[in-house]
Amino acid sequence: MLINKIFAKDTKRAYAGEKVFYVRNVTQTELNLVRTLNENGVRVETPFAYELVTACGRELAPMAYFDNGTKLTYALLESAKQGAYQKMEIMIMHVSEMIGKMHCFGIEHGHPTFNNIVWDEDVKITLIDFSIAEKADIDWTSATSIFNGFIRDYSSIMRRARNKGLNIKFWRRFFENMVGQYPTSMKVKEEVNRLLKKEMRYHWHWFMENKRAYHGIA
Numbered sequence: 001m002l003i004n005k006i007f008a009k010d011t012k013r014a015y016a017g018e019k020v021f022y023v024r025n026v027t028q029t030e031l032n033l034v035r036t037l038n039e040n041g042v043r044v045e046t047p048f049a050y051e052l053v054t055a056c057g058r059e060l061a062p063m064a065y066f067d068n069g070t071k072l073t074y075a076l077l078e079s080a081k082q083g084a085y086q087k088m089e090i091m092i093m094h095v096s097e098m099i100g101k102m103h104c105f106g107i108e109h110g111h112p113t114f115n116n117i118v119w120d121e122d123v124k125i126t127l128i129d130f131s132i133a134e135k136a137d138i139d140w141t142s143a144t145s146i147f148n149g150f151i152r153d154y155s156s157i158m159r160r161a162r163n164k165g166l167n168i169k170f171w172r173r174f175f176e177n178m179v180g181q182y183p184t185s186m187k188v189k190e191e192v193n194r195l196l197k198k199e200m201r202y203h204w205h206w207f208m209e210n211k212r213a214y215h216g217i218a
Contacts, residue, residue, distance in 0.1 A: 108136050
């Protein structure tokens with residue numbers, strides 16, 4: 001197949017061949033994690049092959065051109081403009097369910113921001129960009145092991161919710177829905193939720209303190 005260009009990983013605007021383009025900065029580990037999720041029914045971006053190929057003197061990943069749907073950031077902004085807040089809540093709860101299913105395979109995304117999530121009108125969520133994803137060795141009988149294994153994902157979501165000053169009760173439900181997918185007992189799930197609430201309180205305390213400092217409130 002003729003390769004027209006080599007694209008950096010964050011560039012997905014052109015084709016090379018029949019809807020295949022080759023990207024650098026993708027590791028075999030990343031492709032292996034994506035394969036695990038795809039084969040177990042978790043919607044993630046799909047490469048045309050799960051093995052790196054040699055082209056233009058370097059190892060590249062043959063990825064599919066992903067043109068189905070909208071980044072969740074823009075979908076939420078559009079829904080907000082229309083006052084469709086119930087739709088926004090449905091979108092975000094779908095995200096929590098999808099991340100929870102991903103965690104069931106011991107995979108931590110690393111930066112599950114709304115820019116790394118694609119939404120389509122069939123109410124389907126697709127996770128993209130697994131460049132810093134890792135496979136964690138999780139003991140599903142231990143709340144501490146679960147919490148520590150996915151702390152980057154938890155913190156990434158909390159930081160973004162915190163910085164926007166979003167409703168803490170809503171985000172508690174978000175995490176409860178995520179943890180509800182985990183293959184563990186109800187007792188362990190409750191303990192994970194307790195650890196998450198503690199972490200969330202830290203983030204919201206940080207937000208309120210910085211908000212007061214910004215507005216000059218003692």
